[in-house]
Amino acid sequence: MTDIPNKTPTTGVQGSNSALRNAKRRQRAERRFRFYGFAGVVFALGCLAILLTSLTARGVTAITHSKIQLEILFDETVIDPNGTRDEDEMSRADYQGLVKSALRELFPDANSRRDKKALYKLVSSQAGLSLRDMVLQDPSIIGEKRAIWLIAGDDVDVFRKQTSANTGSLKKKQVSWVRDLEAEGLIENQFNSQFFLSGDSREPEMAGILGAVMGSFLTLLVCFVASFPVGVLAAVYLEEFAPKNKISHIIEVNINNLAAVPSIVFGLLGLALLLNVFGLPRSAPVVGGLVLALMTLPTIIIATRAALKAVPPSIREAAYGLGASPMQVTFHHVVPLSMPGILTGSIIGMSQALGETAPLLLIGMVAFIVDIPTSFVDPATTLPVQIFIWADSPERGFMEKTAAAILVLLAFLLCMNLLAVILRKKFERKY
Amino acid sequence: MKDITMTENLSAADPVVADAPIKIRAEKVNVHYSDKQALFDVSVDLLEKQVTSLIGPSGCGKSTFLRCLNRMNDVVEGCRVSGGLHINGLDINAPSTDVVELRRRVGMVFQKPNPFPKSIYDNVAYGIRIHKLATNKADIDQMVEESLKRVGLFDEVADRLQSPGTGLSGGQQQRLCIARAIAVQPEVLLMDEPCSALDPIATARIEGLIDELRNNYTIVIVTHSMQQAARVSNYTAFFHLGVIEEFGETDQVFTNPTEERTRAYITGRFG
Numbered sequence: 001m002t003d004i005p006n007k008t009p010t011t012g013v014q015g016s017n018s019a020l021r022n023a024k025r026r027q028r029a030e031r032r033f034r035f036y037g038f039a040g041v042v043f044a045l046g047c048l049a050i051l052l053t054s055l056t057a058r059g060v061t062a063i064t065h066s067k068i069q070l071e072i073l074f075d076e077t078v079i080d081p082n083g084t085r086d087e088d089e090m091s092r093a094d095y096q097g098l099v100k101s102a103l104r105e106l107f108p109d110a111n112s113r114r115d116k117k118a119l120y121k122l123v124s125s126q127a128g129l130s131l132r133d134m135v136l137q138d139p140s141i142i143g144e145k146r147a148i149w150l151i152a153g154d155d156v157d158v159f160r161k162q163t164s165a166n167t168g169s170l171k172k173k174q175v176s177w178v179r180d181l182e183a184e185g186l187i188e189n190q191f192n193s194q195f196f197l198s199g200d201s202r203e204p205e206m207a208g209i210l211g212a213v214m215g216s217f218l219t220l221l222v223c224f225v226a227s228f229p230v231g232v233l234a235a236v237y238l239e240e241f242a243p244k245n246k247i248s249h250i251i252e253v254n255i256n257n258l259a260a261v262p263s264i265v266f267g268l269l270g271l272a273l274l275l276n277v278f279g280l281p282r283s284a285p286v287v288g289g290l291v292l293a294l295m296t297l298p299t300i301i302i303a304t305r306a307a308l309k310a311v312p313p314s315i316r317e318a319a320y321g322l323g324a325s326p327m328q329v330t331f332h333h334v335v336p337l338s339m340p341g342i343l344t345g346s347i348i349g350m351s352q353a354l355g356e357t358a359p360l361l362l363i364g365m366v367a368f369i370v371d372i373p374t375s376f377v378d379p380a381t382t383l384p385v386q387i388f389i390w391a392d393s394p395e396r397g398f399m400e401k402t403a404a405a406i407l408v409l410l411a412f413l414l415c416m417n418l419l420a421v422i423l424r425k426k427f428e429r430k431y
Numbered sequence: 432m433k434d435i436t437m438t439e440n441l442s443a444a445d446p447v448v449a450d451a452p453i454k455i456r457a458e459k460v461n462v463h464y465s466d467k468q469a470l471f472d473v474s475v476d477l478l479e480k481q482v483t484s485l486i487g488p489s490g491c492g493k494s495t496f497l498r499c500l501n502r503m504n505d506v507v508e509g510c511r512v513s514g515g516l517h518i519n520g521l522d523i524n525a526p527s528t529d530v531v532e533l534r535r536r537v538g539m540v541f542q543k544p545n546p547f548p549k550s551i552y553d554n555v556a557y558g559i560r561i562h563k564l565a566t567n568k569a570d571i572d573q574m575v576e577e578s579l580k581r582v583g584l585f586d587e588v589a590d591r592l593q594s595p596g597t598g599l600s601g602g603q604q605q606r607l608c609i610a611r612a613i614a615v616q617p618e619v620l621l622m623d624e625p626c627s628a629l630d631p632i633a634t635a636r637i638e639g640l641i642d643e644l645r646n647n648y649t650i651v652i653v654t655h656s657m658q659q660a661a662r663v664s665n666y667t668a669f670f671h672l673g674v675i676e677e678f679g680e681t682d683q684v685f686t687n688p689t690e691e692r693t694r695a696y697i698t699g700r701f702g
Contacts, residue, residue, distance in 0.1 A: 244508060312545075314541065314543055314545035315545060315547065315548075316506070317503070317506075317541060317545065318541065318545040318546070318547060318608070318611075319547070319557075320503060320506060320534065321501065321503065321534060321538065321539035321540075321541070321612070322534065322535075322538070322557065322558040322561070322611065322612070322615065323530075323531045323532070323533075323534035323535040323558065323561070323562060323615065324531075324561055325531055328561055332557070332561075333547060337548065
């Protein structure tokens with residue numbers, strides 16, 4: 001970029017010395033200026049690259065997790081002592097106990113209470129849940145002994161993924177057990193479907209992103225449905241129909257100011273109005289979406305007005321000259337022509353909303369929610385809030401989850417921006 | 432086309448005697464843009480199926496007057512029109528006049544070709560559709576074809592009716608705009624310097640087209656080219672500083688103007 005040939009004939013027209021000096025100084029200034037611009041671009045790209053590599057390096061390990069293979073005996077006396085095969089009873093059984101006895105069988109040397117406790121930590125404390133699901137799905141396995149891959153405890157996972165020799169929070173004994181398992185091929189890294197298919201959990205190895213993804217999706221849906229039509233119609237009215245007088249000027253100034261209001265203020269408004277006055281449920285995507293819609297509205301209005309302004313007046317004149325009514329002019333010509341701009345602006349607004357945390361904290365979307373939300377009034381959390389919660393957690397296992405969640409959020413943003421580009425290309429028309 | 436239904440008694444001062452009936456009558460038209468007055472007491476009669484050209488230096492009010500005739504000034508912020516403007520006896524500025532119907536009857540072609548960024552077909556069909564002149568596809572097809580044939584564009588674009596109108600050359604675009612205007616079967620065609628953005632060959636085609644269209648439409652054309660005014664129009668109005676200095680048959684205005692200023696302008700000594 002910097003090596004554009006910049007030679008100037010030093011003879012000929014530039015007769016005098018001062019003119020020559022002037023030209024040289026001017027060319028130097030030009031080169032300097034171009035270099036500054038280029039340096040700025042390089043710096044920005046470098047920062048982005050550092051951010052992305054560090055995030056990827058931390059987060060990419062979350063794609064796999066450690067699993068331990070144990071010989072589980074589906075003991076009828078534990079699962080279904082009465083032999084009724086009653087689902088209720090079977091789901092209440094102590095499946096974690098089955099895991100523990102399998103572990104004791106594998107490592108009979110752990111005798112003391114402390115050793116046993118350490119031993120049990122090799123496998124996730126929630127591993128029994130997957131056994132329960134297996135039994136409920138197919139009760140005929142009761143009484144059998146099967147080799148089953150179970151999710152390892154988070155400390156084991158962290159230990160196996162780290163590159164340094166540091167044993168982390170694992171005790172010496174635990175390390176030797178893990179080494180034993182590795183030697184026998186009973187522990188390995190498998191694709192971490194848990195992370196993509198489950199909700200939040202107190203245990204890092206069980207925590208997943210799906211709850212937050214669904215929450216973000218539902219919230220954004222509400223946000224879009226509430227803000228897009230209102231914003232576009234408001235902009236169309238202000239730009240095409242409203243008389244240009246003091247009042248419309250004041251409205252315009254206020255909309256511009258609204259775009260600069262800190263987002264947490266919108267959260268306060270949502271808390272005061274939507275929760276306290278209208279009594280909408282706490283932590284629900286519908287409330288989050290409405291609050292974010294308030295925040296997105298000015299962005300959409302400003303972008304739409306700019307897009308409408310960019311439609312050449314000759315198109316309006318042509319339509320008016322044919323006898324189209326103001327509404328026909330607007331909706332047959334002006335709005336379709338400004339669609340690329342409107343959509344780009346709206347999607348940028350939605351991207352902002354996707355990354356927003358502060359207003360959601362105030363309306364209770366920061367709560368710890370395990371269940372994956374399926375409706376607009378279920379308690380939910382969103383991706384950025386989930387990142388905030390995980391980043392705040394003391395367990396080391398959450399570190400990679402945080403980075404992975406950030407990557408998921410970035411992927412979301414990338415998809416939305418891609419959509420904006422595609423829509424822009426699709427609707428763009430030359431005039 | 433119906434006969435004129437003028438009811439008022441006319442003052443003897445203005446009308447040009449001709450056998451053609453009066454299509455548009457302007458009486459003491461004043462136009463203000465915010466605080467600036469653009470037209471002063473303009474009175475003129477435009478005759479049916481005649482071509483009237485409006486000439487004069489820039490900023491003299493010819494375009495303003497033209498835009499009064501189909502109320503295109505309505506959309507201009509701060510523009511006020513007063514005085515009497517009648518087309519076939521219908522008061523153009525009356526609040527009861529439907530501006531949509533008025534603009535269907537008084538079509539307009541602009542300085543810069545401004546086809547919609549749609550297909551050639553849709554450009555012409557748009558007016559037909561919004562005025563519901565035809566509703567089934569076959570009728571619309573036929574009207575589109577007819578209009579395009581009228582402006583001599585059909586043979587050039589017959590095989591690409593669905594390609595964008597903006598892809599045509601400047602002269603073709605302007606003819607497309609004329610086809611779009613006549614597709615809604617207007618009675619009057621207003622042309623605001625229709626050739627100023629075109630090369631001489633395209634200009635000649637448009638002028639030839641105007642010659643053919645005069646048989647069916649009352650045409651009012653604003654032009655900066657004396658030669659064009661002399662070539663295409665029957666009547667000429669010379670505007671200067673917001674008033675009509677002279678109005679008469681084109682031959683008379685160009686060969687034997689009554690006003691000294693008109694003579695100066697058309698001979699190029701002023702303006």
